[in-house]
Amino acid sequence: MSLDFTVVPQFLDVILLGVLWTILITLGASVLSFFVGIFFAIIALYAPWFVRLPFRAFEWLFMGTPLLLQLFLIYFGLIQVGIDLPAFVAGVIGLGLHYAVYNSELIQASILAVDRGQTEAARTLGLSRMQTLRYVVVPQAVRDVIPPIGNNMIALLKDSALVSVIGVSELTLSAQQAIGRTFRPFEFYVTAAAFYYAINLIMEAVQRRIERRIALSR
Amino acid sequence: MTDTAFVEIRNAAKSFGSLQVLRDINLKVERGQIVAIIGPSGSGKSTLLRAINELDPLSSGEIWLEGVQINKKLPHRQYERHVNQVRQDIGMVFQHFNLFPHLTVRENITLAPKLLKGMSAGEANALAEQQLAKVGLMEKIDAYPSQLSGGQKQRVAIARALAMKPKVMLFDEATSALDPELVEEVNLVMKQLAEEHMTMIIVTHEMGFAESVCDRVLFMDGGVVVEEGPPEVIFRNPENERTRAFLRKHLQTNHNR
Numbered sequence: 001m002s003l004d005f006t007v008v009p010q011f012l013d014v015i016l017l018g019v020l021w022t023i024l025i026t027l028g029a030s031v032l033s034f035f036v037g038i039f040f041a042i043i044a045l046y047a048p049w050f051v052r053l054p055f056r057a058f059e060w061l062f063m064g065t066p067l068l069l070q071l072f073l074i075y076f077g078l079i080q081v082g083i084d085l086p087a088f089v090a091g092v093i094g095l096g097l098h099y100a101v102y103n104s105e106l107i108q109a110s111i112l113a114v115d116r117g118q119t120e121a122a123r124t125l126g127l128s129r130m131q132t133l134r135y136v137v138v139p140q141a142v143r144d145v146i147p148p149i150g151n152n153m154i155a156l157l158k159d160s161a162l163v164s165v166i167g168v169s170e171l172t173l174s175a176q177q178a179i180g181r182t183f184r185p186f187e188f189y190v191t192a193a194a195f196y197y198a199i200n201l202i203m204e205a206v207q208r209r210i211e212r213r214i215a216l217s218r
Numbered sequence: 219m220t221d222t223a224f225v226e227i228r229n230a231a232k233s234f235g236s237l238q239v240l241r242d243i244n245l246k247v248e249r250g251q252i253v254a255i256i257g258p259s260g261s262g263k264s265t266l267l268r269a270i271n272e273l274d275p276l277s278s279g280e281i282w283l284e285g286v287q288i289n290k291k292l293p294h295r296q297y298e299r300h301v302n303q304v305r306q307d308i309g310m311v312f313q314h315f316n317l318f319p320h321l322t323v324r325e326n327i328t329l330a331p332k333l334l335k336g337m338s339a340g341e342a343n344a345l346a347e348q349q350l351a352k353v354g355l356m357e358k359i360d361a362y363p364s365q366l367s368g369g370q371k372q373r374v375a376i377a378r379a380l381a382m383k384p385k386v387m388l389f390d391e392a393t394s395a396l397d398p399e400l401v402e403e404v405n406l407v408m409k410q411l412a413e414e415h416m417t418m419i420i421v422t423h424e425m426g427f428a429e430s431v432c433d434r435v436l437f438m439d440g441g442v443v444v445e446e447g448p449p450e451v452i453f454r455n456p457e458n459e460r461t462r463a464f465l466r467k468h469l470q471t472n473h474n475r
């Protein structure tokens with residue numbers, strides 16, 4: 001049987017819908033992982049031990065177990081305790097929290113690397129600890145950590161394929177659906193790969209743009 | 219209320235672990251007075267300055283500003299509120315400027331007034347323009363610190379401190395990180411503040427500047443004030459042998475530069 005890519009356009013609507021879901025999941029989980037990552041970092045660095053320790057356990061859970069298991073736990077497991085999330089929401093939360101833990105590690109290191117003189121200047125003006133963090137330290141820490149966070153987001157894009165296992169028709173699952181009807185795995189997997197690659201390129205372009213815009217503020 | 223000078227330091231002592239850095243320091247600064255602190259490196263000048271606004275709290279002793287004790291012993295929360303309040307009255311200028319690199323010059327100046335004095339964006343803007351005009355940097359209002367020379371950075375840092383309308387300004391070697399040709403522009407701004415009768419405590423290595431601007435000079439060595447007096451006495455005719463030795467050595471190295 002020879003390759004025949006002419007079947008692909010017939011399923012373009014299915015594939016494009018998959019692209020859309022993949023973008024939505026990646027975007028949602030990225031935004032979640034960014035803000036929750038900052039929140040986790042601040043907890044890890046500044047919260048009292050009785051707050052910090054439970055968060056440590058939580059971090060361990062997300063770093064030390066497979067993402068697939070985490071998605072199952074959030075989607076199927078939580079139903080037992082009465083939390084019945086739509087698959088898309090469960091996917092965004094699972095991916096988002098998973099990557100929040102990784103982002104938190106980056107942001108913590110970056111916060112600690114902000115020059116002490118910055119905190120001193122802010123406190124000297126009369127800013128409180130919280131105001132100093134919010135307006136002086138965290139913005140600089142986040143700015144410095146944009147390149148590695150960008151890399152995490154690209155990893156997140158690739159991991160978004162895992163959300164297919166809880167039934168979200170994102171790009172990988174859409175390709176599989178098309179294959180189920182045409183029996184042409186090679187053509188549709190290559191098509192899906194091409195779309196992943198395109199999204200990847202767009203994300204890198206956005207990242208470069210952001211980096212250029214903040215270049216002056218160093 | 220206790221009867222204290224505008225700025226008053228009483229029996230100040232400070233240790234870092236087992237290292238005693240300040241011992242029994244007493245200092246009175248009247249409103250509008252300008253005091254210079256000189257002395258060899260490691261003598262405790264920065265520590266004393268940083269004690270005044272609680273960056274490095276004293277181990278013992280008292281610091282007063284206009285009848286308010288700055289280093290009051292208070293329960294944690296009250297203490298935080300108290301220092302955040304009193305620090306607004308104490309401007310500090312650092313050797314390495316410590317401008318906020320992620321904010322423009324305008325935002326550097328308006329951040330604290332907006333957050334702490336409830337100023338609107340418009341009011342804060344007018345204030346930023348006013349302060350920048352004073353240090354001669356209006357045209358840099360939308361620049362980032364990375365686009366400024368060292369001298370310009372320090373002038374912005376002074377403008378930022380002044381925007382809080384402090385009662386006293388502390389300068390910790392404000393010009394020692396600058397290239398020699400940029401020192402004068404910062405000195406000029408400080409001289410202008412002197413003419414406006416700003417109360418200032420200035421740690422400096424520039425004896426000429428100290429002599430021309432200050433009302434009083436303290437010579438510190440080994441954590442104590444060895445000698446103090448008017449500049450013409452301290453620089454021309456010091457009594458203490460350590461002061462003489464320091465000045466001799468310092469003038470020599472300055473010549474060699």
Ligand SMILES: Nc1ncnc2c1ncn2[C@@H]1O[C@H](COP(=O)(O)OP(=O)(O)O)[C@@H](O)[C@H]1O
Binds near residue numbers: 259260262266
């Ligand atoms: N945070 C600190 N921890 C320990 N020792 C310190 C600290 N800050 C300053 N010192 C020590 O205190 C002494 C006085 O320092 P400093 O006040 O910076 O002197 P100066 O400003 O006159 O050069 C020095 O011996 C210095 O090493």
Ligand SMILES: [Mg+2]
Binds near residue numbers: 264391
């Ligand atoms: Mg010093």
